[in-house]
Amino acid sequence: MITREYRFPLNSSTVPAGEPVLTVSDVGLRFGGVQALDGVGLTVRQGQIHAVIGPNGAGKSSLLNCVSGLYRPQRGTIRLSRADAAVDLVGRRPHEIARLGLARSFQNIELFKHLTVLENLMLGRHHRMSHALLPALVWFGPARRQEIEHRAMVEEAIDLLELQVVRHQPVGALSYGYAKRVELGRALCMQPAVLLLDEPMAGMNAEEKESLARYVLDVNELAGVSVVLIEHDMDVVMDISHAVTVLDFGRLIAEGPPAQVRSDPAVINAYLGEAAR
Numbered sequence: 001m002i003t004r005e006y007r008f009p010l011n012s013s014t015v016p017a018g019e020p021v022l023t024v025s026d027v028g029l030r031f032g033g034v035q036a037l038d039g040v041g042l043t044v045r046q047g048q049i050h051a052v053i054g055p056n057g058a059g060k061s062s063l064l065n066c067v068s069g070l071y072r073p074q075r076g077t078i079r080l081s082r083a084d085a086a087v088d089l090v091g092r093r094p095h096e097i098a099r100l101g102l103a104r105s106f107q108n109i110e111l112f113k114h115l116t117v118l119e120n121l122m123l124g125r126h127h128r129m130s131h132a133l134l135p136a137l138v139w140f141g142p143a144r145r146q147e148i149e150h151r152a153m154v155e156e157a158i159d160l161l162e163l164q165v166v167r168h169q170p171v172g173a174l175s176y177g178y179a180k181r182v183e184l185g186r187a188l189c190m191q192p193a194v195l196l197l198d199e200p201m202a203g204m205n206a207e208e209k210e211s212l213a214r215y216v217l218d219v220n221e222l223a224g225v226s227v228v229l230i231e232h233d234m235d236v237v238m239d240i241s242h243a244v245t246v247l248d249f250g251r252l253i254a255e256g257p258p259a260q261v262r263s264d265p266a267v268i269n270a271y272l273g274e275a276a277r
């Protein structure tokens with residue numbers, strides 16, 4: 001439900017709600033003798049939170065690394081859809097894929113600790129800054145206009161994620177929960193078409209998890225950003241995702257709505273165990 005009109009769209013996808021925005025087909029990735037991904041496919045639909053779950057070593061991070069260009073799969077296709085056409089991502093470099101609208105956060109916090117929250121968020125805009133250093137330094141014309149626009153976008157993210165009170169604090173001085181929220185904010189400032197979150201709640205206590213899950217929901221529902229979420233906490237997955245893909249030993253073993261996946265015998269055997277029955 002949209003409850004607030006965003007002046008600056010933080011979501012850059014042009015695909016209608018419910019249509020495929022990211023399509024992974026038959027992806028294979030091998031490291032020496034390890035088949036990390038074996039014929040994996042998934043379709044992320046515009047406006048959805050799509051969770052990827054599975055035991056340790058199942059291939060979840062490898063899949064995200066293929067999508068964001070850090071790994072190059074030996075087989076398969078990965079396509080980002082736009083309203084007018086689809087773009088092939090395999091073979092493109094990570095910065096090019098980021099520029100196309102795939103923003104990601106990592107398992108470990110990758111922020112600049114000595115810089116403030118605001119400065120870290122401005123760095124999220126970096127890949128969209130096209131003006132050379134000189135006009136930026138003399139501060140006039142298009143460079144200034146662009147700077148104002150970037151600032152406005154960052155303010156939108158601060159507003160959405162309720163980061164006002166810490167905006168001038170160095171990230172190194174923040175609690176873990178706040179730092180993870182800033183990381184989410186930096187990815188959001190990239191104006192993603194799809195946001196890739198790799199275990200954003202790892203290492204958090206229940207309260208911090210609940211809080212971050214709410215912000216991920218806000219990013220999805222208020223800003224309209226599609227999300228791919230790797231998450232181990234099944235309560236979080238059940239609470240906030242629309243679709244779930246389950247991997248085991250590099251293979252897709254189930255996919256569908258969360259309730260259906262949770263009661264799937266193959267998923268219970270491979271991942272959830274008896275407790276889920």
Ligand SMILES: Nc1ncnc2c1ncn2[C@@H]1O[C@H](COP(=O)(O)OP(=O)(O)OP(=O)(O)O)[C@@H](O)[C@H]1O
Nearest residue numbers: 031034035036054055056057058059060061062063
């Ligand atoms: N750069 C790499 N070099 C060699 N092997 C790798 C590399 N990256 C991943 N692997 C292997 O690929 C398989 C899948 O790993 P991956 O990290 O994708 O799993 P995961 O599901 O994300 O696990 P976790 O939940 O522990 O993060 C594992 O066997 C892992 O050891």
